[in-house]
Amino acid sequence: MRVKSKKPDLAQGDLTPMIDMTFQLIAFFMVLINFAQTEANDRVVLPSSKLVKPPEVALEFPIILHVAQDGEIVLGGDEFTVETLRIGLQREMSVIKAEGKTANDANVVIRAHQDTAMGDVQEVIRVAQEQNLINFALRVKEDNR
Amino acid sequence: MKIRNKGEMEKNELNMTSMIDIVFLLLVFFVMTFKIVEMEGDFSVRMPLGESSGVPDPTDLPLKLRLTSDADGRLASMSLNDISLGTDFPQLQANVISLIGNTAPVEGEDGPEIEIDSDYNLRYENVIDAITAVSGYKDGNQVVKLIEKIKFAKPRR
Numbered sequence: 001m002r003v004k005s006k007k008p009d010l011a012q013g014d015l016t017p018m019i020d021m022t023f024q025l026i027a028f029f030m031v032l033i034n035f036a037q038t039e040a041n042d043r044v045v046l047p048s049s050k051l052v053k054p055p056e057v058a059l060e061f062p063i064i065l066h067v068a069q070d071g072e073i074v075l076g077g078d079e080f081t082v083e084t085l086r087i088g089l090q091r092e093m094s095v096i097k098a099e100g101k102t103a104n105d106a107n108v109v110i111r112a113h114q115d116t117a118m119g120d121v122q123e124v125i126r127v128a129q130e131q132n133l134i135n136f137a138l139r140v141k142e143d144n145r
Numbered sequence: 146m147k148i149r150n151k152g153e154m155e156k157n158e159l160n161m162t163s164m165i166d167i168v169f170l171l172l173v174f175f176v177m178t179f180k181i182v183e184m185e186g187d188f189s190v191r192m193p194l195g196e197s198s199g200v201p202d203p204t205d206l207p208l209k210l211r212l213t214s215d216a217d218g219r220l221a222s223m224s225l226n227d228i229s230l231g232t233d234f235p236q237l238q239a240n241v242i243s244l245i246g247n248t249a250p251v252e253g254e255d256g257p258e259i260e261i262d263s264d265y266n267l268r269y270e271n272v273i274d275a276i277t278a279v280s281g282y283k284d285g286n287q288v289v290k291l292i293e294k295i296k297f298a299k300p301r302r
Contacts, residue, residue, distance in 0.1 A: 015161060022168050029175030047270040049277040051288055052186025059187070067269075109187070112269045117218060119265030121272075122300040129194035137187035140273055144184075 041066040041074055047114040048143035059107040059137060061099075063092045065128075067112035071120035082123040089131045103132035111139045188276055190295050207258035207296070208244060210237075212275060214267035223275065234278040241279050241291055262298035 044066045065085075066074035073080045075088040096106050108128045112121045125136060208226055215221045223230040223237055226244070230236045245257045259279050263272055281290040 015165070019161075019165070019168070022165075022172060026168065026171050026175060029172070029179055033175060033178060046183075046185065047273040049186070049188070049273055050283055051277050051280055052188065053288075054184045054186055114268065114270035114273075115218070116269045117266045118212075118263045118269050118272045119267075119300040119302070121269055122265075122297055125192065125297065126300070129192065132194070134191055134193045136190040136192060138190060138273065138276070139185055139187050142184035142186055 041068075041111065043068040043072075043074070044111050044113045045115075046111060046139060046141045048141040050143045052140050052142055054142065059109065061096050061101060061106040062109050062137075063089070063106055063128075063133070064109045064111060065124060067110060067116050067121055067124055069113040069115050071116060071123075073124060082120070082127060085124065085127045086131070089128060089133070093131055104134060106133055107135045107137055108133050109137045109139055188273075188280065188295070190297075192296050207260045207294075208241070208279075208292070210259055210261045210275060210279065212261065212263040212267055212271065214264040214271070216266075218266045218268045220267065220271040220274075234274055237275065238278040238282060238291075245291060256293050258294035258296065259292050260296050260298055262301075265301050 063075070068074065071082070073082070073085050073088075075085070075092070078088060080088050093103065093106070096103070108125075110121060110124060112124075128136070211224045213221045213223075220232050223232060225237060225240050228240060230240065241259075261272065261275065276295060279292045279295070281288050281292075283289075
Protein backbone atom coordinates (compact mmCIF):
# COMPACT_ATOMS: atom_id res chain seq x y z
CA MET A 1 0.00 0.00 0.00
CA ARG A 2 1.32 3.40 -0.92
CA VAL A 3 1.27 5.91 1.91
CA LYS A 4 1.64 9.58 1.13
CA SER A 5 3.61 11.67 3.55
CA LYS A 6 1.40 14.39 4.95
CA LYS A 7 4.26 16.76 5.68
CA PRO A 8 4.14 19.86 3.51
CA ASP A 9 7.10 20.43 1.25
CA LEU A 10 9.36 23.06 2.68
CA ALA A 11 11.28 24.85 0.00
CA GLN A 12 14.37 25.73 1.99
CA GLY A 13 16.81 28.01 0.24
CA ASP A 14 20.50 27.51 0.85
CA LEU A 15 21.58 30.45 3.00
CA THR A 16 25.29 29.65 2.96
CA PRO A 17 26.38 31.95 0.07
CA MET A 18 24.37 34.84 1.46
CA ILE A 19 25.93 34.48 4.89
CA ASP A 20 29.37 34.18 3.32
CA MET A 21 28.87 37.40 1.41
CA THR A 22 27.47 39.20 4.41
CA PHE A 23 30.43 38.25 6.55
CA GLN A 24 32.79 39.37 3.83
CA LEU A 25 31.04 42.73 3.65
CA ILE A 26 31.24 43.11 7.43
CA ALA A 27 34.93 42.26 7.39
CA PHE A 28 35.49 44.82 4.60
CA PHE A 29 33.77 47.66 6.43
CA MET A 30 35.37 46.73 9.75
CA VAL A 31 38.84 46.93 8.26
CA LEU A 32 38.18 50.25 6.53
CA ILE A 33 36.35 51.98 9.34
CA ASN A 34 38.39 54.76 10.85
CA PHE A 35 37.62 55.47 14.46
CA ALA A 36 40.71 57.67 14.70
CA GLN A 37 39.06 60.52 12.84
CA THR A 38 38.79 62.57 16.00
CA GLU A 39 40.82 65.28 14.30
CA ALA A 40 38.15 65.89 11.72
CA ASN A 41 35.34 68.38 12.11
CA ASP A 42 32.17 68.39 10.03
CA ARG A 43 32.20 72.16 9.74
CA VAL A 44 35.56 72.23 8.05
CA VAL A 45 36.22 71.42 4.40
CA LEU A 46 39.94 71.66 3.89
CA PRO A 47 41.49 73.22 0.80
CA SER A 48 43.62 70.88 -1.28
CA SER A 49 47.18 70.97 -2.50
CA LYS A 50 49.23 68.74 -4.78
CA LEU A 51 52.40 69.19 -2.77
CA VAL A 52 51.44 67.83 0.62
CA LYS A 53 51.83 64.26 1.70
CA PRO A 54 50.58 62.58 4.86
CA PRO A 55 53.30 62.95 7.50
CA GLU A 56 55.30 59.82 8.23
CA VAL A 57 55.72 60.79 11.86
CA ALA A 58 52.86 62.34 13.80
CA LEU A 59 53.41 65.88 15.05
CA GLU A 60 54.46 66.17 18.68
CA PHE A 61 52.14 67.95 21.09
CA PRO A 62 49.60 69.03 18.49
CA ILE A 63 47.06 71.72 19.29
CA ILE A 64 44.35 71.28 16.69
CA LEU A 65 42.35 74.38 15.83
CA HIS A 66 39.37 74.00 13.51
CA VAL A 67 38.43 77.28 11.89
CA ALA A 68 34.91 77.17 10.47
CA GLN A 69 33.74 79.22 7.51
CA ASP A 70 32.28 81.90 9.78
CA GLY A 71 35.57 82.25 11.64
CA GLU A 72 34.47 80.33 14.73
CA ILE A 73 37.22 78.22 16.23
CA VAL A 74 36.83 74.72 17.67
CA LEU A 75 39.49 73.53 20.09
CA GLY A 76 39.07 70.27 21.95
CA GLY A 77 35.33 70.19 21.29
CA ASP A 78 34.76 73.70 22.67
CA GLU A 79 33.86 76.67 20.51
CA PHE A 80 35.80 79.90 20.74
CA THR A 81 36.02 83.22 18.99
CA VAL A 82 39.27 85.05 18.27
CA GLU A 83 38.69 87.03 21.48
CA THR A 84 38.17 83.98 23.68
CA LEU A 85 40.66 81.62 22.03
CA ARG A 86 43.36 82.79 24.45
CA ILE A 87 41.58 80.93 27.26
CA GLY A 88 41.51 77.67 25.33
CA LEU A 89 45.15 77.99 24.31
CA GLN A 90 46.19 78.71 27.90
CA ARG A 91 44.42 75.50 28.92
CA GLU A 92 46.36 73.57 26.28
CA MET A 93 49.60 75.24 27.30
CA SER A 94 49.12 74.23 30.92
CA VAL A 95 48.82 70.60 29.79
CA ILE A 96 52.00 70.90 27.72
CA LYS A 97 53.87 72.58 30.58
CA ALA A 98 52.71 69.86 32.96
CA GLU A 99 54.55 67.41 30.74
CA GLY A 100 57.74 69.41 31.12
CA LYS A 101 57.65 70.92 27.64
CA THR A 102 57.59 74.49 26.42
CA ALA A 103 55.62 76.37 23.78
CA ASN A 104 58.44 75.74 21.30
CA ASP A 105 57.71 72.01 21.42
CA ALA A 106 54.03 72.42 20.61
CA ASN A 107 52.64 72.40 17.09
CA VAL A 108 49.55 74.39 16.27
CA VAL A 109 47.64 72.54 13.56
CA ILE A 110 45.27 74.91 11.76
CA ARG A 111 42.43 73.13 10.00
CA ALA A 112 40.66 76.03 8.34
CA HIS A 113 37.69 75.81 6.00
CA GLN A 114 38.59 76.54 2.40
CA ASP A 115 36.22 79.54 2.25
CA THR A 116 37.27 81.10 5.54
CA ALA A 117 38.55 84.64 5.30
CA MET A 118 42.35 84.58 5.45
CA GLY A 119 42.20 87.42 7.96
CA ASP A 120 40.41 85.13 10.41
CA VAL A 121 43.17 82.55 10.06
CA GLN A 122 45.78 85.27 10.57
CA GLU A 123 43.98 86.41 13.72
CA VAL A 124 44.11 82.83 15.02
CA ILE A 125 47.84 82.75 14.31
CA ARG A 126 48.30 86.08 16.09
CA VAL A 127 46.51 84.86 19.22
CA ALA A 128 48.64 81.69 19.21
CA GLN A 129 51.80 83.75 18.78
CA GLU A 130 50.83 85.78 21.85
CA GLN A 131 50.98 82.49 23.76
CA ASN A 132 54.57 82.11 22.52
CA LEU A 133 53.58 79.36 20.08
CA ILE A 134 55.79 79.46 17.01
CA ASN A 135 55.26 76.20 15.12
CA PHE A 136 52.26 76.19 12.86
CA ALA A 137 51.02 73.58 10.43
CA LEU A 138 48.44 74.57 7.83
CA ARG A 139 46.55 71.38 7.18
CA VAL A 140 45.30 70.67 3.67
CA LYS A 141 43.92 67.74 1.73
CA GLU A 142 46.20 65.79 -0.54
CA ASP A 143 45.23 66.42 -4.15
CA ASN A 144 46.14 63.45 -6.33
CA ARG A 145 44.56 64.70 -9.53
CA MET B 146 -0.33 -1.90 8.96
CA LYS B 147 2.35 0.35 10.31
CA ILE B 148 4.63 1.70 7.67
CA ARG B 149 7.89 3.34 8.69
CA ASN B 150 9.18 6.02 6.40
CA LYS B 151 12.78 4.99 5.96
CA GLY B 152 13.76 7.92 3.74
CA GLU B 153 13.03 10.61 6.32
CA MET B 154 15.87 11.18 8.70
CA GLU B 155 15.62 13.39 11.69
CA LYS B 156 17.33 16.70 10.97
CA ASN B 157 18.78 18.75 13.75
CA GLU B 158 18.74 22.15 12.12
CA LEU B 159 20.21 25.23 13.77
CA ASN B 160 17.97 28.27 13.88
CA MET B 161 19.84 30.91 11.91
CA THR B 162 17.29 33.71 12.15
CA SER B 163 18.75 35.53 15.15
CA MET B 164 22.29 35.30 13.85
CA ILE B 165 21.29 36.72 10.49
CA ASP B 166 19.44 39.53 12.27
CA ILE B 167 22.57 40.52 14.19
CA VAL B 168 24.77 40.16 11.15
CA PHE B 169 22.55 42.48 9.14
CA LEU B 170 22.48 44.98 11.99
CA LEU B 171 26.28 44.97 12.06
CA LEU B 172 26.38 45.37 8.31
CA VAL B 173 24.01 48.34 8.40
CA PHE B 174 26.08 49.94 11.19
CA PHE B 175 29.32 49.67 9.24
CA VAL B 176 27.75 50.83 5.99
CA MET B 177 26.24 53.89 7.68
CA THR B 178 29.44 54.87 9.50
CA PHE B 179 31.71 54.24 6.54
CA LYS B 180 33.59 57.26 5.37
CA ILE B 181 36.38 57.36 2.86
CA VAL B 182 39.46 58.72 4.60
CA GLU B 183 41.00 61.67 2.85
CA MET B 184 44.74 61.94 3.06
CA GLU B 185 45.90 65.13 4.68
CA GLY B 186 49.24 66.87 4.95
CA ASP B 187 50.71 70.04 6.38
CA PHE B 188 52.47 73.16 5.26
CA SER B 189 54.78 73.93 8.15
CA VAL B 190 55.21 77.57 9.01
CA ARG B 191 57.53 78.79 11.74
CA MET B 192 56.41 82.22 12.86
CA PRO B 193 57.66 83.71 16.11
CA LEU B 194 55.80 86.77 17.37
CA GLY B 195 57.11 90.09 16.12
CA GLU B 196 59.00 88.72 13.16
CA SER B 197 56.48 89.98 10.66
CA SER B 198 56.32 93.45 12.19
CA GLY B 199 59.98 93.87 13.11
CA VAL B 200 62.49 96.09 11.35
CA PRO B 201 63.50 94.22 8.21
CA ASP B 202 67.12 93.39 7.64
CA PRO B 203 67.99 95.16 4.38
CA THR B 204 70.47 92.45 3.41
CA ASP B 205 67.95 89.67 3.63
CA LEU B 206 64.64 91.02 2.42
CA PRO B 207 61.98 88.40 1.86
CA LEU B 208 60.02 88.19 -1.34
CA LYS B 209 56.72 89.95 -0.94
CA LEU B 210 53.60 88.39 -2.33
CA ARG B 211 50.57 90.63 -2.28
CA LEU B 212 47.17 89.01 -2.77
CA THR B 213 44.11 91.14 -3.26
CA SER B 214 40.52 90.01 -3.24
CA ASP B 215 37.24 91.19 -4.66
CA ALA B 216 34.17 91.84 -2.53
CA ASP B 217 33.22 88.14 -2.53
CA GLY B 218 36.62 87.01 -1.28
CA ARG B 219 37.78 85.67 -4.63
CA LEU B 220 41.31 86.33 -5.76
CA ALA B 221 41.40 89.56 -7.78
CA SER B 222 45.11 89.99 -8.38
CA MET B 223 48.56 88.94 -7.26
CA SER B 224 51.86 90.73 -7.30
CA LEU B 225 55.28 89.42 -6.39
CA ASN B 226 57.75 92.15 -5.44
CA ASP B 227 55.43 94.61 -7.23
CA ILE B 228 55.39 92.53 -10.43
CA SER B 229 51.74 92.10 -11.32
CA LEU B 230 50.76 88.51 -12.07
CA GLY B 231 46.99 88.65 -12.40
CA THR B 232 45.54 85.44 -11.00
CA ASP B 233 47.93 83.09 -12.75
CA PHE B 234 49.54 80.69 -10.27
CA PRO B 235 51.87 79.02 -12.83
CA GLN B 236 53.11 82.52 -13.68
CA LEU B 237 53.72 83.13 -9.96
CA GLN B 238 55.73 79.94 -9.77
CA ALA B 239 57.77 80.86 -12.85
CA ASN B 240 58.56 84.27 -11.32
CA VAL B 241 59.58 82.68 -8.02
CA ILE B 242 61.92 80.33 -9.89
CA SER B 243 63.47 83.23 -11.78
CA LEU B 244 63.82 85.33 -8.60
CA ILE B 245 65.43 82.72 -6.40
CA GLY B 246 67.82 81.80 -9.18
CA ASN B 247 67.57 78.09 -9.42
CA THR B 248 65.17 75.23 -8.87
CA ALA B 249 67.75 73.44 -6.74
CA PRO B 250 66.43 72.35 -3.35
CA VAL B 251 67.26 74.74 -0.56
CA GLU B 252 68.29 73.79 2.93
CA GLY B 253 65.82 74.72 5.67
CA GLU B 254 66.82 77.92 7.42
CA ASP B 255 69.16 79.25 4.77
CA GLY B 256 66.66 79.28 1.95
CA PRO B 257 64.77 82.27 0.64
CA GLU B 258 61.79 83.61 2.51
CA ILE B 259 58.45 84.90 1.33
CA GLU B 260 56.01 87.16 3.09
CA ILE B 261 52.40 86.75 2.10
CA ASP B 262 50.30 89.86 2.49
CA SER B 263 46.67 89.16 1.70
CA ASP B 264 43.43 91.07 1.99
CA TYR B 265 41.41 90.23 5.09
CA ASN B 266 38.46 88.65 3.32
CA LEU B 267 40.43 86.66 0.74
CA ARG B 268 39.39 83.00 0.79
CA TYR B 269 41.87 80.76 2.57
CA GLU B 270 41.84 78.37 -0.40
CA ASN B 271 43.50 81.03 -2.58
CA VAL B 272 46.27 81.53 -0.06
CA ILE B 273 46.90 77.78 0.03
CA ASP B 274 47.08 77.81 -3.78
CA ALA B 275 49.65 80.58 -3.59
CA ILE B 276 51.62 78.73 -0.91
CA THR B 277 51.54 75.62 -3.11
CA ALA B 278 52.87 77.60 -6.07
CA VAL B 279 55.75 79.15 -4.14
CA SER B 280 56.63 76.05 -2.09
CA GLY B 281 57.55 73.86 -5.03
CA TYR B 282 56.26 71.74 -7.82
CA LYS B 283 55.91 68.11 -8.72
CA ASP B 284 58.34 66.56 -11.14
CA GLY B 285 56.85 63.13 -11.67
CA ASN B 286 56.57 61.72 -8.18
CA GLN B 287 59.33 63.92 -6.83
CA VAL B 288 58.56 67.23 -5.15
CA VAL B 289 61.01 69.98 -6.07
CA LYS B 290 61.10 72.51 -3.25
CA LEU B 291 61.37 76.22 -3.90
CA ILE B 292 60.64 78.34 -0.82
CA GLU B 293 60.23 76.73 2.58
CA LYS B 294 60.20 79.80 4.80
CA ILE B 295 56.78 81.37 4.66
CA LYS B 296 55.40 84.07 6.87
CA PHE B 297 52.31 86.23 6.88
CA ALA B 298 52.12 89.99 7.08
CA LYS B 299 49.83 91.61 9.61
CA PRO B 300 46.14 91.08 8.85
CA ARG B 301 44.60 93.96 6.91
CA ARG B 302 41.36 95.16 8.45
